[in-house]
Amino acid sequence: MTQIATARWPGIAHAPRTPLKAHAAKAILKPTVNRVPVRLTFADGNTWGAGSPDSPEMRIVRPRAFFARLGSETKIGFGEAYMAGDWTAGEGTDLAELLTPFAERMATIVPVPLQKFRVFVDKKLPHHQRNSVNGSRKNIEAHYDLSNDLFAEFLDPTMSYSAASFEGPEQELEAAQLRKIDAILDDARVTAGTRVLEIGSGWGALAIRAAQRGAKVTTITISTEQAALAEQRFAEAGVDVDLQLVDYREVTGQYDAIVSIEMIEAVGEEYWGTYFSTIDKLLAPGGRVAIQAITMGHHRYLATRNSYGWIQKYIFPGGLIPSLDAIDQTLDEHTSLTVTNRRSLGQDYARTLRHWRDAFNANWAAINDQGFDETFRRMWEFYLAYCEAGFVTGYLDVFQITMSRPAEG
Incomplete structure (x- = not known):
């Protein structure tokens, strides 16, 4: 067993001592998993699940710790148990393929009579993760400022950290990422002379592509690590881009095109109205907006919007995935904008995530x-596989969404 650094991972190094909760978790999980086509195998030879010998295998390494974590933190403990090594994918089983049957049954995996107890296990987003101006900076730093070198090890040469758009089964990831960017720029009608605002610079790929079209590009970010590398990449590409280290709420001016790729997930429901009304205020007459947004079904959004899960605790502090209905409602209530086109890239995201996980x-x-330990490795492996399973099953989706003012087309 790999030693877990207690100071760095205090919640992972030691399993909670909650025997009653652990017993309850075990009693609930067994009949639940017996309806899922997987195999849970234990060291004593016991096997749970409705899977055949060829089905994905989930190997329970330390049952006592596994059930203790699951019982103590229902929505967080499953991922924490993987980080700790309390369970793992069996030999020959891919982690995403193991998680897929669970993702397919996400809405029904908890028996209906027990769903009424959700209120007792759901925890609200901690106050320190609210996406105020200062809070957003801290939340973004927690993920995107980990290390540019880390992201460079698993992203393609464009350094795009969002869903690609594949033209066919043979297309490479880099080409698919450029195809995604070009589609966003086309939707926003970005050409020579267009005044473009990009909300969320990433590492500069879209800004470079827009500048190469002859557009006048302003891009904003609150990640100092991303900004430093993006500036370097602008110089290497020989393009003139105005990069500003500011929050979207601090931007002024008028723009013919406003683009934003997978930014809304980090805005927080509390600030969706502010986000879209700011875009509306900054958009020049006749302008177009094109964003890329991860979404979930509206019923799932309503069920999870007030809960705090593993992804928010360990990967994206303050994050919340909207539904298309929630986006439409926010636009209606806070802006003069309306959606004119939507394009799904859900299965493309599953493929993108597989590329990233393989490279990672x-x-x-x-x-x-670089100093990242084994617990970090398991955390990111689980994160990438968990998201892949979500997109494969359609539990999650991602859309390129175009908006404009109705009277202007």
Whole structure:
């Protein structure tokens, strides 16, 4: 067993001592998993699940710790148990393929009579993760400022950290990322001379592509690490881009095109109205907006919007995935904008995530040399596989959404 650094991972190094909750978790999980086509295998030879010998295997390494975590933190403990090594995918089982049957049954995996107890296990987003101006900076720093070198080990050369758009089964990830960017720029009608505002710079790929079209590009970010590398990449590409280290709420001016790729997930429901009304205020007459947004079904959004889960605790502090209905409602209530087109890239995201996970695992030695430990590796492996399963099953989707003012087309 790999030693877990207690100071760095206090909630992972030691399993909670909650025997009653652990017993309850075990009693609930067994009949639940017996309806899922997987195999849960234990060291004593016991097997749970409705799977055949060829089905994905979930190997329970330390049952006592596994059930204690699951019982103590229902929505967080499953992922924490994987981080701790309390369970793992069996030999020959891919982690995303193991998680897929659970993702397919996400809405029904908890028996209906027990769903009324959700109120007792759901925790609200901690106050320190609210996406105020200062809170947003801290939340973004927690993920995007980990290390540019880390992201470079698993992203493609464009350094795009969002869903690609694949033209066919043979297309490489880099080409698919450029195809995604070009589609957003086309939707926003970005050409020579267009005044473009990009909300969320990433590492600069879209800004470079827009500037190469001859557009006048302003891009904003609150990640100092991303800004530093983006500036370097602008210089290497020989493009003139105005990069500003500011929050979207602090932007002024008028723009013919406003683009934003997978930014809304970090805005927070409390600030969706502010986000879209700011876009509306900054958009020049006749302008167009094109965003890329991860979404979930409206019924799932309503069921999870006030809860705090593993992804928010360990990966994206303050994050919340909207539904298309929630976006439409926010636009109606806070802006003069209306949606004119939507394009789904859900299955493309599953494929993108598989590329990232394969590269992350293949380059783990180099990542490890940067100071990231085994617990971090398992955390990111779980995160990437968990998201892949969500997109494969349609539990999650991602859309390129175009908006304009109705009278202007």
